[in-house]
Amino acid sequence: MDRSDALDDPRLTLAGLFFETHDGLTAHLSRRLEADFGMSHQTFEVLLRLARSPDQRLRLSDLAAQVTMSASGLSRAVDRLELEGTVARVACPTDRRSVYAALTDEGRARVDALLPTHLEHLEEEFTGPLDAADRADLERILRRLRDHVNPEAVRASTFADDAVPR
Amino acid sequence: MDRSDALDDPRLTLAGLFFETHDGLTAHLSRRLEADFGMSHQTFEVLLRLARSPDQRLRLSDLAAQVTMSASGLSRAVDRLELEGTVARVACPTDRRSVYAALTDEGRARVDALLPTHLEHLEEEFTGPLDAADRADLERILRRLRDHVNPEAVRASTFADDAVPR
DNA sequence: CCCTTATCATTGCGTCTGCAACCATTGTTT
């Protein structure tokens, strides 16, 4: 309580809470994904995005934007998934610079197998302690924040969306 | 829209929104911290925690828990900070296994110098688009989630807290 | 049409991270 009372700034508190929650959550989820399926959380996010995309495929650069990774990081991630057999690189017919990452049948099966367990984990670690009103508030606020920090994402979007707060 | 409509599960939507927001936010903040001060976001969190702790110091294991890092990761992070001169390792008098990480005067000066700019960034990227009610809702919800995923943190806590939603 | 600029993906390199193994110290059991 000398100089720098800025340490108690409410914005800092809120941000700290946000990061702490995120880190705790991903720690739990990562451990469980790793233990149950030998898969990192990032990898899972990649597969999930592909599963939700039209024709189960996405250009590498778009995928990178959606999961907030660098182009190089994603390229290597796709390398690993390709070795695993869950994703295949497919040439883009209209632009020879671009490459699609496409979910294979095995990849899709993998996601389908993972999902129920993952949803249980989410329920336990994340949505469990929140009632319906909390979840609605959180969704509304996160949408606003997401649109602000990542306006690009709106186009291909998290998905369906337009699920307006109502 | 075949099998696996689980892809549209609202829990998954909410989690996706949460991670996307987090990643976007840290991407922005990291870039700015790196550009303005040559410091990673993790490193900044470490210094911040120390600055807020009694006597500006914390045992390595407690610090690791607070910033959600492994013991090894944190040990090396402290190595780097020690080289930089912002943190010093101090032997714990009551338990010879433990080591304190203590903020040096230079470290404290560094934090004081960083903070105003960082708060501006937070305002721009994070709290800006939220009105007072949103911020209150978000804080309430995050506290509940944080306590759920990281119950340990409550003791030494993010800090002051008891700032009840009111 | 050619030349310049921008975009997409990949690779070399350095850095950060976690896991597991390890050593030192503390607490506990008998």
Place this chain on the structure above:
DNA sequence: AAACAATGGTTGCAGACGCAATGATAAGGG
């Protein structure tokens, strides 16, 4: 008090990431 278990920290190792440089293709301007 001796043996055993638990805790705190550090280090070897390998995995994953981002940045910058590179090569290929596409788009625009004169």
